[in-house]
Amino acid sequence: MTTPQQNPVPAEGQATSEQAATAIRKARGAMSRYRFMAILTGVMLLILCLELFFKYVVEVQPVIDYLGWVPYAHGWIYVVYLVTVFDLWSKMRWRFGRLATMVFAGVVPVMSFVLEKRVHADAEAKLRALEQRYAA
Numbered sequence: 448m449t450t451p452q453q454n455p456v457p458a459e460g461q462a463t464s465e466q467a468a469t470a471i472r473k474a475r476g477a478m479s480r481y482r483f484m485a486i487l488t489g490v491m492l493l494i495l496c497l498e499l500f501f502k503y504v505v506e507v508q509p510v511i512d513y514l515g516w517v518p519y520a521h522g523w524i525y526v527v528y529l530v531t532v533f534d535l536w537s538k539m540r541w542r543f544g545r546l547a548t549m550v551f552a553g554v555v556p557v558m559s560f561v562l563e564k565r566v567h568a569d570a571e572a573k574l575r576a577l578e579q580r581y582a583a
Contacts, residue, residue, distance in 0.1 A: 467581035470538070471574050477535040478570050482563055485552070488528040489559035491521040496556055528553050539570055 498514040501507045532549045545566075552562040 464581050467577060471577055474535075474538045474570070474574055477531070477538045478567065478574075481531045481535040482567060484524070484528040484531040485559045485563035485566075488521075488524055488553045489557065489563075491517070491524050492553070492556050492559070495521045525553050528559075535566070535570070539573065 494514070495517050498511070498517045501510040501514065529550060532546065532553075536546045536549065549562060549566065552558040
């Protein structure tokens with residue numbers, strides 16, 4: 448005869464529902480971090496493009512001196528962006544092509560804004576479907 452203490456397997460459906468809720472909560476957190484970093488990376492990339500324009504096209508020295516910190520800031524922000532991209536990608540279990548596209552979006556002006564909308568919509572749809580599946 449087994450007692451509840453000896454049987455480590457919980458009742459069927461209960462552990463699956465709790466695990467799904469935890470996974471969904473973690474994925475939503477990863478998505479929020481990704482969204483913030485995608486927008487911040489996009490803004491910094493646009494400022495970097497502006498800085499490069501004033502450095503190599505118009506050559507306005509006061510603006511160049513004022514915006515000299517932008518390449519360094521964008522570089523470090525991009526590194527944090529890559530961490531959030533990998534975190535969301537691994538939690539959502541997407542294919543490698545999605546990872547490559549998300550990584551590439553951080554270096555093409557405006558692409559991070561466009562892709563962030565798409566990634567958010569896809570992730571929300573997947574998470575809503577999982578919530579409905581495990582709620583029943």
